[in-house]
């Protein structure tokens with residue numbers, strides 16, 4: 001199969017799924033408060049999760065960039081909202097919003113107390129927001145902070161938005177779980193969360209296309 005050949009006349013085969021190639025990706029802005037973000041314009045997809053869950057790695061994998069979203073072994077060092085602007089090969093233009101990781105013990109009380117309202121403000125008031133991807137480590141599952149976020153998204157105040165935010169649960173570091181345990185673990189997680197769950201590995205690329213198609217569907 002000629003993967004790189006130019007598509008010509010449609011064949012009798014079923015239509016090809018988008019390849020989810022990202023032709024442009026750039027860092028747009030960093031903000032310490034939701035109010036410091038650029039004015040809403042493009043549709044936005046936000047990413048949240050505990051520190052060290054693999055969020056930067058997932059963003060890089062989604063954007064097909066090695067290190068645009070920084071990754072590090074030292075969790076908790078990104079205390080701001082980072083905005084990336086991307087363009088897909090079919091012309092789709094989007095913003096990806098990297099929300100600060102939570103649950104890191106060394107973060108000050110003050111920062112912790114500011115984080116919730118900032119996130120809630122963003123989730124409730126950003127008119128261009130279409131989906132929130134909540135990342136959990138597949139080996140740890142849903143913890144208290146994660147559960148709070150899932151509950152918040154289905155709370156009455158959140159569902160009175162003009163356009164609802166679609167919650168998507170992503171179980172990261174899937175490659176660390178033995179193949180034989182993956183299916184049952186993901187099913188159990190989905191059941192516990194009550195939210196569509198996708199397994200993901202930024203090492204192998206597993207889940208990338210599935211996540212892109214869910215995200216596209218949320219637009």
Ligand SMILES: Nc1nc2c(ncn2[C@@H]2O[C@H](COP(=O)(O)OP(=O)(O)O)[C@@H](O)[C@H]2O)c(=O)[nH]1
Pocket residue numbers: 049050051052053054055056057058070071072073075076101172173174175176200201202203204
């Ligand atoms: N095996 C494996 N390691 C990962 C994966 N994603 C991230 N990591 C590692 O987990 C650590 C934290 O990743 P990072 O993306 O910086 O997490 P963040 O703090 O949520 O942004 C790093 O050492 C990554 O190399 C994955 O899918 N598989």
Ligand SMILES: [Mg+2]
Pocket residue numbers: 055056057070071072078
């Ligand atoms: Mg990070």
